[in-house]
Ligand SMILES: Nc1ncnc2c1ncn2[C@@H]1O[C@H](COP(=O)(O)OP(=O)(O)OP(=O)(O)O)[C@@H](O)[C@H]1O
């Protein structure tokens with residue numbers, strides 16, 4: 001059973017709905033998004049691909065409520081993201097972010113980095129520590145819990161970052177070129193890890209990449225150019 | 240990991256800078272402790288001096304200068320006649336340098352007046368009469384001047400003899416040079432003039448009764464002012480000057496502390512811009528970011544305050560040990576002063592953290608995704 005068939009068989013809850021989404025920077029001198037229309041359903045694995053500067057990161061920022069669109073409508077589970085949701089709560093509970101540059105905090109150990117998002121949601125410190133340790137174990141880093149980021153390899157750092165993104169059991173993982181700073185061996189490992197999480201936890205995964213071979217792992221591939229979606233492919237993407 | 244851990248970690252990331260900032264605040268707080276402690280101590284020991292001599296009211300012109308202006312000795316008779324006054328003693332007191340010692344109280348007392356009564360002889364004797372060219376020294380004054388019984392001592396232009404060393408039971412008394420009023424008037428050319436009248440009222444009088452006697456004295460004595468012993472020191476211009484100096488120096492120190500901490504916290508916010516954006520991106524509320532920055536600066540204040548109290552106490556102890564100063568200082572290093580100082584210091588921390596915290600909360604999380 002391939003991904004396209006499963007999409008067709010079961011009607012899915014619509015998670016994101018973007019209509020005419022635009023984003024300008026520098027008083028309109030830069031138009032990063034020029035009207036994006038998009039629906040993403042719960043449980044999908046979507047890759048976003050396109051040349052540098054086409055607006056992939058900007059789109060991810062809108063989906064993650066890190067920034068507001070200049071115009072257009074963006075809804076999450078039918079609620080307007082601008083008016084219907086509290087951005088901080090949304091970011092803390094619904095979204096897990098994974099960055100190209102890992103973005104771990106250097107003054108905190110692996111297990112502490114994983115706990116950082118939990119400060120907004122979990123009150124008991126012992127519970128936080130326990131869950132962070134088990135998340136690190138699930139990404140294969142149980143032997144690195146008390147290491148500072150500087151003492152970890154790139155692949156290990158990204159695995160800590162993935163564990164951190166899962167801290168509050170989000171609905172969506174947003175990954176912006178998560179393998180961009182890694183060698184091919186580690187890149188494969190990280191990608192497999194993300195796909196495993198998507199499968200096992202039915203988590204929606206939206207992954208931005210330059211790399212067509214990575215993009216083809218997804219069940220749906222969105223191609224962007226100059227701030228617009230120019231292609232939206234579903235189904236068997238793997239050559 | 241708890242929120243306080245995060246705050247501590249924030250300060251520990253730049254130990255040298257944190258240390259220097261801490262040192263900066265603690266010097267300010269040390270100044271507060273030392274100056275306020277010394278001026279309060281001066282007030283307390285003055286009041287203790289009044290009580291051991293059983294002085295209820297002081298009539299003088301102390302409000303007008305470092306040493307009170309002289310007035311005619313006949314004022315004493317008018318004061319003595321006021322109903323409620325039971326005893327009086329006329330004095331001529333000067334705050335002046337004696338030989339090598341820069342500042343000593345030279346206290347000339349009416350021969351036979353009650354202000355001689357409580358002095359206990361440690362060695363030697365009291366002067367024989369009002370005109371013998373002799374002085375007695377309080378214990379600390381004797382130490383400061385390095386004099387013993389039999390030594391000569393120069394007062395103004397006259398050489399007198401130390402005939403006794405006494406214990407007056409209070410710091411002010413022990414730091415004084417005491418002699419007969421007649422002798423002092425003669426030496427300084429102030430015949431018939433005095434500048435302080437110590438007054439006693441009926442034992443057990445209430446503060447209100449004392450106030451009423453003061454008012455009665457003030458009606459008949461326009462040349463000087465009667466004040467209850469407690470009020471007296473607080474209203475002295477010299478004391479007020481010292482107090483104003485100590486508070487304004489403290490204020491300056493506190494302002495320097497605020498600027499130092501604010502600078503450090505602003506630096507830390509700028510330096511951690513990206514980290515703050517990441518925290519926002521992973522779901523931290525702006526309020527929590529502000530609390531983190533405020534927490535760090537408050538903790539700086541707390542630690543700086545504690546170190547400052549320590550430095551202040553050690554500093555005062557060191558100054559107190561200096562020979563010329565022993566007789567003049569009895570610093571009031573009470574726990575209350577410590578608590579006040581540390582509270583001020585925490586306040587400094589919080590105050591200086593407000594602007595950096597506000598700045599940190601205005602960062603946008605999207606910065607985290609770029610670069
Ligand atoms: N904060 C900003 N201020 C000004 N211009 C911006 C800002 N963020 C993005 N841009 C511009 O918007 C456009 C889209 O940027 P974006 O980062 O979304 O591209 P991208 O597709 O992620 O590129 P890359 O593959 O290189 O990461 C670019 O021209 C970029 O220069």
Ligand SMILES: [Mg+2]
Nearest residue numbers: 056057058176
């Ligand atoms: Mg990008």
